[in-house]
Amino acid sequence: MVIKKQFKNITVQPFEEQYRTKLYDFELSERQQIYSSLPKTVLDDAIKDEDRIANIVLNEQNKVIGFFVLHQYYQHEGYDTPKKVVYVRSLSINEKYQGNGYGTKIMMFLPQYVQYLFPEFNHLYLVVDAENKGAWNVYERAGFMHTATKEEGPIGKERLYYLDLDSKYVSSLMLKLNQDDVKYGIHMIDLLKDGQKVGFIGVEQHEERLNITSIEVDQAQRSSGIAQSALRQLSTFVRKYFEGVNVITITLYGERNELDTLCLNSNFVEVESGDDFSIFEKYINY
Incomplete structure (x- = not known):
């Protein structure tokens, strides 16, 4: 049974094959692809890995507006994080639907969704390129805390963000x-x-x-x-x-x-x- 969670006007759920074509039509600008991979390039690897869950975000018209992977036990190179963690990876918003506040809304409700899928996990992490200010502003708005900076990532400095899923957070x-x-x-x-x-x-x-x-x-x-x-x-x-x-x-x-x-x-x-x-x-x- 696929867990589907509705948060206001969006639905977040694990990937289903019926949405593959829509994910293959997912668009990101060349600039955005510097920071995040297209869903079609990471989807199958996520499906094959038992520690990863590929997820999609739908709007009220059942259009795929977002995508991300939740990766349990992942250890990002250069950071010392606990073993029992969940990382948010390859998060992106379909270019067709950007500018509507979907990114902020997804991040605000992401902690609740993660707790549905991983009830035994308390540590949620993500890594973002330091020059991508728009992204880390959204993450901080959602309660994530900047905990470390790596000087040499694939395209420059990286920032590690953390959210304690046990702490109280008021998404509204x-x-x-x-x-x-x-x-x-x-x-x-x-x-x-x-x-x-x-x-x-x-x-x-x-x-x-x-x-x-x-x-x-x-x-x-x-x-x-x-x-x-x-x-x-x-x-x-x-x-x-x-x-x-x-x-x-x-x-x-x-x-x-x-x-x-x-x-x-x-x-x-x-x-x-x-x-x-x-x-x-x-x-x-x-």
Whole structure:
């Protein structure tokens, strides 16, 4: 029985032979083929390998809009990752359907889909070429964290991204800059879950540095993973709305040190600490 999962207006499922012709008609530009293989070139290898599952993404008209391979136990050359992992490989969106937000939507729901297929696995990885900024912005938006950079990949630098499938992640969370609420140089970034405001992040820009002044989540939502999801998305959001920022900083004082774990799980690094404070940083441009 083929597992088919519907997420809003897309359906994600393992490949079936009835879709082979449509995959063979799958199009990518020459530029995109530098970063990802055409599905027809990797499909049969994936089918023959018991550790790989080829997957397709369909829209409401039953058109094949996306393709990717999930590879369990894979070890990418140059990276030291756990044995019991799943890698996302050969991910691409059919050129005919690009520009409709399908890539972001697939990545937002990918963790749920992986857990259906691999319920015993907790580690999800992917590798992307460092110059492919559009792709890694989407991955960070979906909660993946940049964990390593390899200086010499097939076409240059590579970035390794990781998502802990055990951690809480809110796929419907969106960040929105509140243009009407700027006081004393503090910008408010609203946290929207299913279109409803459930909290905010206050930030203050100082040249290349963006300081987080506050993080607040509605009391009823505090155990749902919203704060961590928001901090994971923040890098991509900042690149888009705060020109020239290279590093995000947050300082925790006294009783707020209970947020240390939140910062660490969101890929911030502690750079300084004292008896009653901790300073965390996260570089967002490499």
